[in-house]
Amino acid sequence: MAEVLTAEAVRDELGGLAGWSQDPAGITRTVELASFPDAIGLVDRIAVTAEELDHHPDIDIRWRTVTFRCVTHSAGGVTRRDIELARRIDEIVGGTR
Numbered sequence: 001m002a003e004v005l006t007a008e009a010v011r012d013e014l015g016g017l018a019g020w021s022q023d024p025a026g027i028t029r030t031v032e033l034a035s036f037p038d039a040i041g042l043v044d045r046i047a048v049t050a051e052e053l054d055h056h057p058d059i060d061i062r063w064r065t066v067t068f069r070c071v072t073h074s075a076g077g078v079t080r081r082d083i084e085l086a087r088r089i090d091e092i093v094g095g096t097r
């Protein structure tokens with residue numbers, strides 16, 4: 001099972017993950033798109049990557065605002081898999097706006 005990172009280790013990683021915040025439930029980034037279809041399109045692209053990684057963000061969609069939370073449910077905290085997923089989400093968000 002993947003090792004849960006300390007809050008300090010997550011904070012160090014987040015230094016390179018601008019736009020993410022940390023709380024006990026995981027690391028979170030909120031993205032506002034131009035429209036609801038754009039928001040769904042972003043989620044669709046991230047779904048493909050999540051399947052590739054076999055690691056899946058918790059996703060909240062409210063009209064054109066999407067919040068991604070990365071936490072490793074089986075480990076009960078944030079692991080390197082979440083940091084990798086967050087990086088991939090950043091790449092996809094960066095490529096769509």
Ligand SMILES: C[C@H](O)[C@H](O)[C@H]1CNC2=NC(N)=NC(=O)C2=N1
Pocket residue numbers: 054055056057058070071072073074075
């Ligand atoms: C078998 C498979 O690896 C697990 O069910 C995966 C799938 N995606 C997952 N995603 C996340 N975020 N946490 C998990 O514990 C998890 N488990």
